[in-house]
Amino acid sequence: MMRIFMTGASSDIGEKIVRCLLQEGHQVICLSRQKGFAIKGAIIIRGDLQNPSKFKKDLQGIDMIIHDAAITHSDHTCQYEKVNFEATKTLISLAEYYGVKRFVYLSTRAIGAGGGGYALSKLLAEKSLRASHLDWVILRLAEVYGTTKDEGINSLINMVLRKRIVPIVGNGEYELAPVHVDDVAEVVLGVTRHKNIGKRLYTICGPKTYSLNEVVSLLCRLYSLDRIVVHVPLFLIRIAAYLKRFLPLPFNITSDQILRLQIPKSSDFSSAEEDLGFSPIRFESWLREKGHVIV
Numbered sequence: 001m002m003r004i005f006m007t008g009a010s011s012d013i014g015e016k017i018v019r020c021l022l023q024e025g026h027q028v029i030c031l032s033r034q035k036g037f038a039i040k041g042a043i044i045i046r047g048d049l050q051n052p053s054k055f056k057k058d059l060q061g062i063d064m065i066i067h068d069a070a071i072t073h074s075d076h077t078c079q080y081e082k083v084n085f086e087a088t089k090t091l092i093s094l095a096e097y098y099g100v101k102r103f104v105y106l107s108t109r110a111i112g113a114g115g116g117g118y119a120l121s122k123l124l125a126e127k128s129l130r131a132s133h134l135d136w137v138i139l140r141l142a143e144v145y146g147t148t149k150d151e152g153i154n155s156l157i158n159m160v161l162r163k164r165i166v167p168i169v170g171n172g173e174y175e176l177a178p179v180h181v182d183d184v185a186e187v188v189l190g191v192t193r194h195k196n197i198g199k200r201l202y203t204i205c206g207p208k209t210y211s212l213n214e215v216v217s218l219l220c221r222l223y224s225l226d227r228i229v230v231h232v233p234l235f236l237i238r239i240a241a242y243l244k245r246f247l248p249l250p251f252n253i254t255s256d257q258i259l260r261l262q263i264p265k266s267s268d269f270s271s272a273e274e275d276l277g278f279s280p281i282r283f284e285s286w287l288r289e290k291g292h293v294i295v
Helices: 012-023 077-097 113-130 152-162 181-193 212-222 234-244 255-262 270-276 283-293
Strands: 003-007 027-032 043-046 064-067 102-108 135-141 165-169 200-204 228-232
Touching: 003 012, 012 027, 012 181, 064 077, 077 102, 077 113, 102 113, 102 181, 113 135, 113 255, 135 181, 152 212, 165 212, 181 200, 181 270, 200 270, 212 283, 228 234, 234 255
Parallel strands: 003 027, 003 064, 027 043, 064 102, 102 135, 135 200, 165 228
Antiparallel strands: none
16 A cells, blocks of 8 residues: 555546545545545645645655646646646655655646647656656656546537537647546556556557547547538637637637647557556547447
8 A cells, every 4th residue: 555645636537546546545645726625535635736835744654646736728828837847846846855755747748849838837847857866657648538527528529419510720630649537547557556667758648549620520420410510720719819818708728729739749658558558448439338428
């Protein structure tokens, strides 16, 4: 049994990981800002990643940190830097100070300076972790589906299922490699089980890549849907994303998200397959079985 400190536990991904860790017999201490958040068997600490004085003493005696907390959508680049980079850097320093053995960082495969503020903040956080003395593992996640929230891949699926007209960003040829939330949780468990694995970076994605256009076509074929696809020029989306900063427009998109779609991404998960037994379900297989009951 390990004592594991988990950030971002109130997210769908985080909660799934926590429940799996508890089932394996670990003691899990969760940092959460969300009032009323509770998981039976877990210890909940009310606090904010940006206010370490509220939780730093709870790092004493911790064997592993699993860091999932992050800001994923913001109109202000400085917010990505403060939370995703600076707060992560502080957490890394505290882990070293309190003698934490291992640090698992849930990152993104949409990473790099060309991917906007979010992608850059995650890259800087990765660099800080790799420069530390910790026994680190970085998991670069692809687009996660199978959660309860209507966002990301789930949002696209629901839009195709419910709406006659389906707007697509740009030419729709941006690459996705959807990975199920259960597979993400299982690979994290794999890291906890393989204590000799450290200072490793893994891409965690599905076994097949799709373009946005292909996802829409797949859904229409599987569920016999007749949809009108409208490709919205990027310049119009950028204008809309800019105006949303000042006006209550009825959609949720940032210019940063466009850059994330465009940035090149790795879809090679062979090292995770070899080291951790990672064997993700095919997106199409899941859709055939459960796609019609998404949020």
